[in-house]
Amino acid sequence: MSAAGDSRQSAALFVYTLPGGWRVLAGKTDADNERLSLEIARPRDWWFHVRGMPGSHVLLQVGDAGEEPPRAALEAAAAVAAWHSKARAGGTVAVSGTLAQFVTKPRGAPRGTVAIRKERVFKVRPALPPAAESAP
Numbered sequence: 001m002s003a004a005g006d007s008r009q010s011a012a013l014f015v016y017t018l019p020g021g022w023r024v025l026a027g028k029t030d031a032d033n034e035r036l037s038l039e040i041a042r043p044r045d046w047w048f049h050v051r052g053m054p055g056s057h058v059l060l061q062v063g064d065a066g067e068e069p070p071r072a073a074l075e076a077a078a079a080v081a082a083w084h085s086k087a088r089a090g091g092t093v094a095v096s097g098t099l100a101q102f103v104t105k106p107r108g109a110p111r112g113t114v115a116i117r118k119e120r121v122f123k124v125r126p127a128l129p130p131a132a133e134s135a136p
Helices: 030-040 071-083
Strands: 007-009 013-017 023-027 046-050 058-061 093-099 120-124
Touching: 023 030, 023 071, 030 058, 046 071, 058 071, 071 093, 071 120
Parallel strands: none
Antiparallel strands: 007 013, 013 023, 023 058, 046 058, 046 093, 093 120
16 A cells, blocks of 8 residues: 555546545546546545535545544545645635435536535645655
8 A cells, every 4th residue: 555645646536545544536527526426436435525616526435344434534535625626725615525325416417517415514724645754
């Protein structure tokens, strides 16, 4: 596994590893966002998007054991969503978060558009995970 704060770009996604080994994925385009939210996401993964403006869909992946992410991991993933948005230059930003099972695509909606239920709002400053000081 990569070191904390590691960032890699796959062909279609930004990939980050948070302290504690949690993996965060962020889309680059509307098509990437839709694939991330509706195909890659598993029901117990956490989904994030900045409120009220354009931005990437962000996924905090939960392992097969279904372990609940700590608040710090949820806030770090929300900060990544704020960073990959038009709100990046702002101060504190509101980011919507919910379990991926509550993310759906409305019939006839444009690519990358989703509807969410059971939203939780995180107030965070836009940021990427801190880079590791040294790789293990």
